[in-house]
Amino acid sequence: xxxxxxxxxxxxxxxxxxxxxxxxxxxxxxxxxxxxxxxxxxxxxxxxxxxxxxxxxxxxxxxxxxxxxxxxxxxxxxxxxxxxxxxxxxxxxxxxxxxxxxxxxxxxxxxxxxxxxxxxxxxxxxxxxxxxxxxxxxxxxxxxxxxxxxxxxxxxxxxxxxxxxxxxxxxxxxxxxxxxxxxxxxxxxxxxxxxxxxxxxxxxxxxxxxxxxxxxxxxxxxxxxxxxxxxxxxxxxxxxxxxxxxxxxxxxxxxxxxxxxxxxxxxxxxxxxxxxxxxxxxxxxxxxxxxxxxxxxxxxxxxxxxxxxxxxxxxxxxxxxxxxxxxxxxxxxxxxxxxxxxxxxxxxxxxxxxxxxxxxxxxxxxxxxxxxx
Numbered sequence: 001x002x003x004x005x006x007x008x009x010x011x012x013x014x015x016x017x018x019x020x021x022x023x024x025x026x027x028x029x030x031x032x033x034x035x036x037x038x039x040x041x042x043x044x045x046x047x048x049x050x051x052x053x054x055x056x057x058x059x060x061x062x063x064x065x066x067x068x069x070x071x072x073x074x075x076x077x078x079x080x081x082x083x084x085x086x087x088x089x090x091x092x093x094x095x096x097x098x099x100x101x102x103x104x105x106x107x108x109x110x111x112x113x114x115x116x117x118x119x120x121x122x123x124x125x126x127x128x129x130x131x132x133x134x135x136x137x138x139x140x141x142x143x144x145x146x147x148x149x150x151x152x153x154x155x156x157x158x159x160x161x162x163x164x165x166x167x168x169x170x171x172x173x174x175x176x177x178x179x180x181x182x183x184x185x186x187x188x189x190x191x192x193x194x195x196x197x198x199x200x201x202x203x204x205x206x207x208x209x210x211x212x213x214x215x216x217x218x219x220x221x222x223x224x225x226x227x228x229x230x231x232x233x234x235x236x237x238x239x240x241x242x243x244x245x246x247x248x249x250x251x252x253x254x255x256x257x258x259x260x261x262x263x264x265x266x267x268x269x270x271x272x273x274x275x276x277x278x279x280x281x282x283x284x285x286x287x288x289x290x291x292x293x294x295x296x297x298x299x300x301x302x303x304x305x306x307x308x309x310x311x312x313x314x315x316x317x318x319x320x321x322x323x324x325x326x327x328x329x330x331x332x333x334x335x336x337x338x339x340x341x342x343x344x345x346x347x348x349x350x351x352x353x354x355x356x357x358x359x360x361x362x363x364x365x366x367x368x369x370x371x372x373x
């Protein structure tokens with residue numbers, strides 16, 4: 001069975017044995033959506049101070065302290081929460097319980113490829129897709145989506161919001177109305193990038209009101225903790241109790257639990273980084289304006305889309321890799337992509353300039369001076 005494509009070619013470039021990380025400074029890893037900024041200084045200080053203890057000590061079995069911190073900072077009862085070792089672990093744990101062998105599931109297209117992989121290749125469920133149209137900026141049209149769901153009668157609908165790779169946000173009021181109108185269908189909303197929109201836009205506090213609503217929140221991208229592998233799921237107490245039997249003990253490591261707890265207690269630091277991210281993305285897109293045959297798709301998160309009608313996305317990807325720049329080919333994320341879209345993560349100001357210079361060179365056939373600098 002094939003695995004889902006997640007990009008992540010950085011370790012192919014620097015060596016998967018992890019023994020020599022010296023090449024990190026020569027590679028720009030813009031194919032995965034890890035944060036360009038460091039974790040909160042509070043996180044780093046706590047990890048440095050207690051690293052030997054954190055490395056040798058078993059964590060709390062069910063992450064009770066982290067769950068309490070999430071509850072206090074997010075305003076969600078602890079009975080509505082469980083923690084996992086990254087969102088992928090929670091996806092693998094919960095999807096079997098929301099679907100049956102002959103049941104239908106509905107995904108957006110395009111969207112994060114892990115859901116189609118688990119539902120289709122692993123669980124062998126009947127997967128249907130709701131097409132988001134390029135001419136509409138890949139935005140969700142609420143009425144069309146609801147009509148599709150009502151005709152299909154799926155057991156499960158998965159919504160990544162803001163969506164990946166399109167970076168489009170479905171407004172809170174519209175998605176809640178959608179959930180309300182489908183009381184017999186589980187609606188799983190993946191909010192990995194919601195913090196880039198605004199703190200109050202999450203639906204996580206609504207899970208007691210809507211028993212068919214499940215929220216998955218990765219703490220990787222928004223809190224710069226991708227290497228720690230920590231995420232949480234919010235749902236009704238009945239769902240949380242049932243899922244608890246599927247999650248292994250010590251699902252999240254001690255360093256991860258401590259780092260995530262400290263991150264939750266420094267919201268001001270992260271709000272500043274989100275504002276910087278939006279400014280960096282806008283600045284990069286401005287540098288890329290006017291490229292012949294290139295269409296740019298802005299987002300509300302830490303990435304953007306590039307479409308080039310002049311040559312294949314795979315060719316562009318290879319040329320950029322030759323300059324030490326890794327970007328994501330999007331075909332695995334949607335049936336409607338045909339080797340024409342690349343997704344690029346927002347990086348530091350200097351790295352964004354290098355990416356823009358290299359993209360300009362690839363498109364125009366010039367010498368990638370910025371990429372060689």
